[in-house]
Amino acid sequence: MHPKLKEFHQCRLEETAKALRKNNFAAHVVETAQDAKELILGTLLPECKPGSVSFGGSMTLAENGIYEAVKAVPGLKIFDTYNYSLPPAEMVELRRQALLADLFITSTNAVTEQGALVNLDGTGNRVASLTFGPKKVIVVAGRNKLCPDEFSAMEHIRSLAAPVNAARLSKKTPCVSTHRCEDCLSPERICNTWTITVKSAPKERTVVVLVNEDMGF
Numbered sequence: 001m002h003p004k005l006k007e008f009h010q011c012r013l014e015e016t017a018k019a020l021r022k023n024n025f026a027a028h029v030v031e032t033a034q035d036a037k038e039l040i041l042g043t044l045l046p047e048c049k050p051g052s053v054s055f056g057g058s059m060t061l062a063e064n065g066i067y068e069a070v071k072a073v074p075g076l077k078i079f080d081t082y083n084y085s086l087p088p089a090e091m092v093e094l095r096r097q098a099l100l101a102d103l104f105i106t107s108t109n110a111v112t113e114q115g116a117l118v119n120l121d122g123t124g125n126r127v128a129s130l131t132f133g134p135k136k137v138i139v140v141a142g143r144n145k146l147c148p149d150e151f152s153a154m155e156h157i158r159s160l161a162a163p164v165n166a167a168r169l170s171k172k173t174p175c176v177s178t179h180r181c182e183d184c185l186s187p188e189r190i191c192n193t194w195t196i197t198v199k200s201a202p203k204e205r206t207v208v209v210l211v212n213e214d215m216g217f
Helices: 003-022 035-046 057-063 066-073 088-098 125-131 150-168
Strands: 028-031 050-054 077-079 103-106 110-114 116-121 137-140 195-197 206-211
Touching: 003 028, 003 110, 003 206, 028 035, 035 150, 035 206, 050 057, 050 066, 050 125, 057 066, 057 137, 066 103, 088 125, 103 125, 110 150, 116 125, 116 150, 125 137, 125 195, 125 206
Parallel strands: 028 206, 050 077, 050 103, 103 137, 137 206
Antiparallel strands: 110 116, 116 195
């Protein structure tokens, strides 16, 4: 990548972090996914001293080793909602229990330059924990998640994140073929609950880690 392009992304991330802080989020900007992992393990986890941790479904966390690294921390009770070998009823119950973890770690579908988080969820467990329940939330987002405003964030999700996730999960939905949201009636639809988090409440409950790399969808 040309240094000026990386500098461009860095400036956008820094400005977005300022907007997030204005909206009562804590915000950090790091260069790489490895830096994000080190920030979480070396600073954020020790600061909040959680006894239990849960995770939102996220390729950002899985592909960059953050999920496995946190799972390996001694003494943490892990609500492992990534364990897809569980029967459906047990998975639902585990997700219910995870709503009361001390710390919830997830990504977000989009971050606006005005400092809001925009998400579209299937069953709603991810956005439920994002908005209420766990004492602390850490959100990790790559530069590809940045969008100018809420409208463009929703379009990004409809036209890219949702179809790619449906395909990744082998869902039988129209978007897998058309590569964009069709607002379908499929029983396997994964797009059911929108949330727009415009401020962190309480202040700094939600910590956003912005990464100057593409991560996830």
